[in-house]
Amino acid sequence: MDVATLCLSLLSLKSASGYEIRKQLVDGPVSLFHGANYGSIYPALARLAAEGLIAVEVHAPDGRLDKKVYRITPEGRTALRRSLLAEPAHDRIRSEFLFLFFFAALIPPARVGELLDRYIARHREVLAMLSAEDCVPDNAGQRFVHGLGLAIFRARLDYLEANAPGLRASLDAEAGGAPTRGGAKAV
């Protein structure tokens, strides 16, 4: 899914500036399954505008800095529908945290404990973001994805809270000299 399609999709919901699109992609619910930075967004918007798929309107209301608000055009909407027919790739997850936990035996137990704390805190943050008022979906598709996001992070957090103590104990025991056969239980 290229950044241009991503921008077009977001603009199909609501007109916005490059800055606002980027914010949605970092803080908003869409950030759960996609992301992009200025470096890709601005060129993508420029290209879309050149192709006539979006229209620009420059706002500079109260002496404020220039603000280019982009709006999707009918042609843009058509192009978007066509883009969304492409075959989706498999989900791709990159988790350096899980990677480190997988190789926890090679890391000082105290450090693993710190990572666990941060990972759990992060999950709580995402859950809070997803529960915020400005995040309520307004159609069936959005509701479906929002609910799935909530379910996933809830399940992850539950597992982490239930099993982190066991992992800590195993690691400490091994470091202490007495290797144990316990720790995190699968499911």
Place this chain on the structure above:
Amino acid sequence: MDVATLCLSLLSLKSASGYEIRKQLVDGPVSLFHGANYGSIYPALARLAAEGLIAVEVHAPDGRLDKKVYRITPEGRTALRRSLLAEPAHDRIRSEFLFLFFFAALIPPARVGELLDRYIARHREVLAMLSAEDCVPDNAGQRFVHGLGLAIFRARLDYLEANAPGLRASLDAEAGGAPTRGGAKAV
């Protein structure tokens, strides 16, 4: 997490060839949270060997083709431990499926139905892979991550099975002319 560290980590568990490392990164449990292709693996292995972090042994047993089996060296193990102390980045999920479901209103309902079927089937596949015998973890860290993977995919599949019919119904109803306010319920 660069590919070199990834290879080094895998080799710390078991000696392997580039081909086998790639297979683990595509089919194995590690594929859940990281991946890499030949184009990055072979150069990474060459670099690691040049630095003395891994050693090569060429096997050509029964007239078979050359097979370079890499083994981690003590220096490699030291370097690995140091690498694993780096600050992990946040998890990154790229899901074109969720993206499409989010914008399901712009896609023909029959197509969305097809995507839902494929997405659910994919989740069953991953769950089967994770439950396979050759996937049993052998220490606390691996057990922890394996259990988490299982829990996550279980939760996702449960949600999908519970809410996909609702999404289909909403989409069909809207296409049929009578817009509804129901569909997938958040959690």
Place this chain on the structure above:
DNA sequence: CTGCCCATGTAATCCGTTACATGATTAA
């Protein structure tokens, strides 16, 4: 005898992140 799996590598290309460059407004 066809197609698939094993097996290693290189090269081109694309894409995205990161850092840089600039600057106004507002709240502490």
Place this chain on the structure above:
DNA sequence: TTAATCATGTAACGGATTACATGGGCAG
């Protein structure tokens, strides 16, 4: 007056995917 937020863009660098090139063994 300092930091944060709003705001737009460019350039360089790195990394990853993809395709290409090659070739033997094995099963159907």
